[in-house]
Amino acid sequence: MKYAPPGRIENCQVGVFLAYASGRGRALVDRELYLPDEAWVKDADRRRVAAVPEEAGFASKPELGRRMLRRALAAGIPFGWVAADAVYGQHPGLREWLEANALRYALAVPGDFKVVAGKTSSQVRSLVPLVPARAWERRSCGRGAKGMRYYDWSTLAVGVRHSGRRGGAPAAPSAGFEHLLLVRRSVDDPAELAFFLVHAPVEATLAEMVNAVGARWAIEECFESAKNECGLDQYEVRKWPAWYRHITLAMLAAALLAAIRAGHPDEKGDPTRDEPA
Incomplete structure (x- = not known):
């Protein structure tokens, strides 16, 4: 290419x-x-x-x-x-298909991607201050060229509107699943953030989600x-x-x-x- x-x-x-x-x-x-x-x-x-x-x-x-x-x-x-990058994470048709087949996903989304938190629609970057300091966990998402790739991670329960339209109820996840926003924060520069939309069983652990994100590489x-x-x-x-x-x-x-x-x-x-x- x-x-x-x-x-x-x-x-x-x-x-x-x-x-x-x-x-x-x-x-x-x-x-x-x-x-x-x-x-x-x-x-x-x-x-x-x-x-x-x-x-x-x-x-x-x-x-x-x-x-x-x-x-x-x-x-x-x-x-x-x-797992996939933001080109795929922003596509409502792909997400709907994955959920219809009860598949777990961890898809990257940009900072201005909107989810439903509480009763309002918000950009994911605006939700970071809602994460308590104690909720961050330092984990590696796999080995890179310079060794293990450590970041701080946390999740927030969110709602997702697959249609991309304003208003309307968020899409329901598969039975036994939930929608989460997974946030990755740089250890060296806390302002450096990445966001992932997760569809996973309610019993899924943070370690599983982090491994899935790391596997995209x-x-x-x-x-x-x-x-x-x-x-x-x-x-x-x-x-x-x-x-x-x-x-x-x-x-x-x-x-x-x-x-x-x-x-x-x-x-x-x-x-x-x-x-x-």
Whole structure:
């Protein structure tokens, strides 16, 4: 993927990927090629040149994510949590689908994301002062390049309106589940905050939620290893079938290496201790 400065256009392909993370390793398990917008999809000449199938229409990145999760469920892949960044956390359709399937999630949301606290709708950043000092817990969300990543964490019970419209009752979570706002605070700079919308069983622990948030970085690690070891990004294709062939083969090779590593841990053991997410 190439990123262009403002005002500049680059040739690129954008993929949406699903990664699987566990205490024994991680690997990319599904992929979808993202088509830029409705105008691009309706351009018959572009579709013909790129060999885009007739049945392929426009879908947002969260919609592609939901498509891959649906396939994972159908395949019987066991997983405990779904974690994703704010592009997915803000998408009401994805959240509704996850809740309809009684799935746990920990999805990042921006500071101006609105939830219902009490009887009012508030930006999540405005709720931080409501967290008592004693309610913060220091926990690691996994190992990073510089060692264990420690932050202070706390939760608040909130309501969520999936429709994104003002007014109306918050959406009801799945039976036995609740909606929570998980707040992450930097140890070095308390003003540095991150927010995650959580849908989890009422008995879920803070440690489980923190592990789920930390597991999201598995996809970055998957990209790094698949690029370095299997040539995930080493292609110059311009057609739909060629992209899927190259990406799928590279993913398969990377998954095979992950399986081999899982069977031959080093003396220090696996540096990750994430639950399936």
